[in-house]
Amino acid sequence: MAFVDETMNAWVVDEPGPLPSSPIRWNLRPVPRQSTGELLVRVLACGVCRTDLHVVEGDLPVRTRGVVPGHEVVGEIVACDPANTGFDVGERVGVPWLRETCGHCEFCLRGKENLCPRSRYTGWDADGGYAEFLTVPAGYAYRLPGGYSDAELAPLLCAGLIGYRAWRRAEVPVGGVLGLYGFGASAHLTAQVAIASGARVHVLTRAARARELALDLGAASARAAADEPPEPLDSAVLFAPVGELVPVALAALRRGGTLAVAGIHLSDIPALDYHRHLFYERDLRSVTANTRADGLDFLRFAGQHRLRVTTTPYRLDRADAALRDLAADRVDGAAVLLPGG
């Protein structure tokens, strides 16, 4: 069979640590083999997500030694069994963060598979897309909307999807006012979803270029991260992994407002003042991964509303540079790795 015994280039996490200690290594590995029910996918594009930084730098505990990071993968199926996967060779698919759930725990049965204690993740538990090939269980791969390039689709698979769940968790009322704290890959997509759904969006973020992009995409205002928005917020999403912004965003909410924290990792939250930050039934919520239903809904939305996806391309063999640029906030929109060069 094709690909068996062949090798591929891949980045592996040797010893997680700060980026200057070169925690990832570019090396040759065997092309993986798909198990029953899995697809073998040739990577066409892989987004670089902040969670990859947390995997590489060790903010997230090691789950698999020598793992290949990357969970915003767009690729072409090069091997699968159509009878037990429902896919065909040659189809373009997306491989997201959520790789597997148990299917029978109380959370899985209640439609909250994102909380499954036995869930597994691409680029953390299993090898991801910082490589030329990867495998994915067919039930967790997505068919992708047309009208987008491979590079544009990649960030939809985590940045877009998690932003979509965070937007839902923030429960913006019809015609309501939404504040977005931080404006990177995820927020620039979420802003477009919210605006297309009728919300007025205020962006609060430190980088001047990101504020320009926000206004360009239709935000009603863009200010520095700790500034007060021009009007009280019904809802807010915190994208910046900065705990100090939690009280800032809570204080900007109206009565009954909701703040959703989108990140998987957040620096310490300072002490909250009950009356200033929480009273009047303001809610503070986290967001944990996403369900497949979120993914299907979001990708359908992206098929119906052409989202503008800002990407900065890197060659696959420059993933280390992409991670450094992301850590230093030097990336416009989403960094995307392209194996083709």
Ligand SMILES: [Zn+2]
């Ligand atoms: Zn489960």
Ligand SMILES: [Zn+2]
């Ligand atoms: Zn991600």
